[in-house]
Amino acid sequence: MKKQAERLDLTGVPCPLNAARALIKLASMPAGTLLEIVVDDGEPSANVPVSLEDEGCRVLGKVRKGHQWIFQVQRQSGG
Amino acid sequence: MAIYLDNAATTFLDKQVVRLVSSLSREKVANPASLHHLGVRAAVWVEHSRQIMAKRIHADPQEIYFFSGGTEANNTVIKGVASARKKHGNHVIVSAIEHPSILEPARWLQRQGLHVSYVKVDREGAVDPGDVARLITSKTILVSVMHANNEIGTIQPLRAIGQLCRKKEIYFHTDACQSFTKVPIDVRRDFLDIATLNSHKIHGPRGVAALFIRKGVAIEPLLHGGHQEDGLRAGTYNTEGIAGFGKAVEIVDGHDIRRMEQLRDYFISHIEGNITGAVLNGSRRSRLCNNISFSFEGVQGKELFLLLNSKNIYVSTGSACLANRLTASYVLQALGAADERACGALRMTLSKWSTKREIDTAVKYLRIFVAHIRRKV
Numbered sequence: 001m002k003k004q005a006e007r008l009d010l011t012g013v014p015c016p017l018n019a020a021r022a023l024i025k026l027a028s029m030p031a032g033t034l035l036e037i038v039v040d041d042g043e044p045s046a047n048v049p050v051s052l053e054d055e056g057c058r059v060l061g062k063v064r065k066g067h068q069w070i071f072q073v074q075r076q077s078g079g
Numbered sequence: 080m081a082i083y084l085d086n087a088a089t090t091f092l093d094k095q096v097v098r099l100v101s102s103l104s105r106e107k108v109a110n111p112a113s114l115h116h117l118g119v120r121a122a123v124w125v126e127h128s129r130q131i132m133a134k135r136i137h138a139d140p141q142e143i144y145f146f147s148g149g150t151e152a153n154n155t156v157i158k159g160v161a162s163a164r165k166k167h168g169n170h171v172i173v174s175a176i177e178h179p180s181i182l183e184p185a186r187w188l189q190r191q192g193l194h195v196s197y198v199k200v201d202r203e204g205a206v207d208p209g210d211v212a213r214l215i216t217s218k219t220i221l222v223s224v225m226h227a228n229n230e231i232g233t234i235q236p237l238r239a240i241g242q243l244c245r246k247k248e249i250y251f252h253t254d255a256c257q258s259f260t261k262v263p264i265d266v267r268r269d270f271l272d273i274a275t276l277n278s279h280k281i282h283g284p285r286g287v288a289a290l291f292i293r294k295g296v297a298i299e300p301l302l303h304g305g306h307q308e309d310g311l312r313a314g315t316y317n318t319e320g321i322a323g324f325g326k327a328v329e330i331v332d333g334h335d336i337r338r339m340e341q342l343r344d345y346f347i348s349h350i351e352g353n354i355t356g357a358v359l360n361g362s363r364r365s366r367l368c369n370n371i372s373f374s375f376e377g378v379q380g381k382e383l384f385l386l387l388n389s390k391n392i393y394v395s396t397g398s399a400c401l402a403n404r405l406t407a408s409y410v411l412q413a414l415g416a417a418d419e420r421a422c423g424a425l426r427m428t429l430s431k432w433s434t435k436r437e438i439d440t441a442v443k444y445l446r447i448f449v450a451h452i453r454r455k456v
Contacts, residue, residue, distance in 0.1 A: 020125065
């Protein structure tokens with residue numbers, strides 16, 4: 001059975017603290033594990049995926065839900 | 080050999096903290112509020128420390144805010160709550176033995192026309208929650224009672240006070256600068272709305288502290304000019320300090336706390352067994368693991384302090400803030416101590432590095448110097 005991805009709610013958290021929290025969370029997870037990150041629309045939804053990719057993570061998908069975005073992110077091995 | 084027994088004033092940095100802070104100081108640490116790549120990396124240090132603080136007190140990371148020290152944090156609480164809740168009331172309750180960083184802003188509020196009540200303490204320095212309840216009025220907006228006193232180490236019954244405040248929708252704050260990591264804090268169990276946590280009392284860097292602020296609690300900022308910490312603490316982050324604070328909390332070992340308790344009890348019994356007319360200040364049962372406070376009959380604390388200093392034994396008379404003044408300790412006066420006892424107090428505070436040998440040496444010289452001073456009188 002496929003395991004449900006863990007979710008990290010970063011709504012209301014300003015940039016770049018939201019990306020920092022996401023990176024700390026991803027660092028605590030085994031490489032290859034999927035994390036769903038919820039961020040606010042606007043600056044966070046524009047900045048967070050870029051910051052995560054800069055740090056070696058892969059953004060596999062994104063969905064908009066009202067004023068929020070959900071990004072599916074995966075930490076690469078060694079990333 | 081120097082014997083440092085003034086760890087309630089400040090502690091020496093732990094080597095692990097020094098390593099982290101100095102390595103960060105050599106790196107290219109950007110502003111954690113900057114949106115670029117280096118800003119995100121700096122923000123990771125801030126957020127990592129925030130998570131460590133939150134875990135230690137059973138809070139959510141979003142309820143932790145960093146400040147430049149305990150004094151700034153406490154001023155923000157007293158002035159900031161009074162300002163944010165002025166529509167709800169104009170009455171604040173603080174204990175009579177709070178640190179000056181609580182008492183002085185409370186007096187400032189009084190000068191602005193607000194009402195402040197000072198809840199008394201018993202002979203051991205403990206607040207009776209019933210006394211707090213009796214002072215509460217329909218206009219009370221904040222109760223602030225420190226977790227453990229900086230001079231005498233008495234630990235307060237936070238949960239009972241917190242419970243009665245929560246029932247009446249009054250904010251409850253505790254200044255936990257001396258107790259943080261020494262006495263367990265659970266912000267949910269203790270019904271805390273706000274708590275002050277300090278770095279330099281636990282071998283972390285000076286110039287950094289944190290506030291726990293429960294979600295939904297309203298506080299106006301003291302400083303304006305930046306959006307850091309949700310606008311509650313404007314100013315560039317002290318990234319190295321915050322990271323060092325996180326490390327200091329992370330490396331706290333429960334064994335060190337128990338060892339300090341044993342050394343404290345040994346210290347107290349050794350003084351009482353060797354020096355006549357030694358009166359313990361504070362509580363025997365509910366006391367910080369590192370605090371030893373005594374008054375010696377017929378002896379001025381300042382004179383004893385100077386003699387010990389000449390032997391490289393470093394202690395404090397009353398609180399460090401009052402060490403250069405020959406005034407009676409307001410804390411001891413609040414306990415009902417006569418002026419002689421309130422002027423004669425000597426505070427000795429341990430760290431995780433204190434040893435039995437140091438205590439033996441300190442008691443040896445205490446015995447000699449107390450006898451010497453009494454012979455002169």
